[in-house]
Amino acid sequence: MNGLRIPPGIRIFNSIKDFRQWRRQILLDRQTLGYVPTMGALHRGHLSLVSAAKDACDHVALTIFVNPAQFAPNEDLGTYPRTLQADIDALAQHFDHATVLVPQVKEMYPSGIEPDVSKQVGAFVEVKGFSHQLEGTTRPHFFRGVATVVSKFLNIVEPEEVFFGQKDVQQCIVIQRMIRDMHFNVKMNICPTVRESDGLAMSxxxxxxxxxxxxxxxxxxxxxxxxxxxxxxxxxxxxxxxxxxxxxxxxxxxxxxxxxxxxxxxxxxxxxxxxxxxxxxxxxxxxxxxxxxxxxxxxxxxxxxxxxx
Structure with missing residues (x-):
């Protein structure tokens, strides 16, 4: 993150270990943490989730991570918008403080991550019965990648509450079922879709x-x-x-x-x-x-x- 300008009130972590040290102090202070998972390129939809997290909890943390496990080899992993400076500037503009974890791919996937699912090595999470239809019809491995990365982040962040947007409704249902079945100790919040003035869902x-x-x-x-x-x-x-x-x-x-x-x-x-x-x-x-x-x-x-x- 050389050259990144960090505005007042914004705390950035690259290391999972360092983030966990910060999170432990919040626990010791008996304060609560709300969590918003994102892939960056933040818009008003993301910011509404941060607002909901701040209203519900003492602190809010975001992750910004373009997750390679949810992209098929023919999809837009390489061109997906990466706007970290603009993202943290937007957070600073709207909130007096926020913490952001921006981990590296090699730390999130210590066994490596191949685009071809058949060549992948390591631990992955699947939610059967809710991942193959709708979005899963044309993106058959998408929710496997989503469930895997969200389970990793819930383990890392250990929030009291997590916040998702309804625009990705199947994702919400998949994660809701994963949280229940895997006994994650977290409350899941599904927030309304934020739209442009003409109705277009923000993305x-x-x-x-x-x-x-x-x-x-x-x-x-x-x-x-x-x-x-x-x-x-x-x-x-x-x-x-x-x-x-x-x-x-x-x-x-x-x-x-x-x-x-x-x-x-x-x-x-x-x-x-x-x-x-x-x-x-x-x-x-x-x-x-x-x-x-x-x-x-x-x-x-x-x-x-x-x-x-």
Missing amino acids: SRNTYLTSIQRKYALVLYNALELMKEMYENTTKHAPTLIGAATEFIHKTQQEAQTECEIKLDYLSIASPSNLCEVTGDIKDGCIMSGAVYVGKTRLIDNFMVDVKL
Whole structure:
């Protein structure tokens, strides 16, 4: 971190050992620690999680770590935005103090980390039954990487409470189940999705969008809004809702074809209890979710309908 300018009130650790010494003093002082895991490129969504952590606990810690285990070999690990100086400047602008752990890959994965899962060596965590569907369909090893790194950080940070955003709803469900099944002594908080003024869910990957692509980036949000409106006013038949949203996206594809490519990855109406697709009428609430490519940028979003995690 040569050349990094550390603003007043911000404490940075590179070493897990040094971070643990700091964390031990908080424990000895009988104070509480809230934790926000991030991959950096902080935006208002991340900052809202920090605010929630500060409201609930005496201290707040973030991790900034672009986790190689959750990227497939053909994904954007090499180009994922890394903006550490801007991140800590944003923290200092909004909060009087915060602690950040920025560990090295070799310390987080002491056995090494190969992009090819079949060649990986070491300990990894999988949450069966919740990782293969939805996002896991096109990113089959994604939640294995997420569960592994979050379990490592919960062991390192040992927070009283941890904070995640609802935008990554399947991730929330996976981590929620992992915390329960692995008996992590931590309270999990799922905070509402933070959106731009026009409704676009905030994401670090939004920075990839060109001005023309940004014009069409609401296609998924609008499709989910259509499903929700129909659910509330017309029909609760899940296949009918999916069909209408799919037709809406295809229509937008036709309108945008001379300016940018839009590609539907998936649309889903799933049960919040097991993430299984609802194949008939929605009876006990649901998760409406989906993913689309606008240009090369993959956007995800979801609505929790008549249910709370």
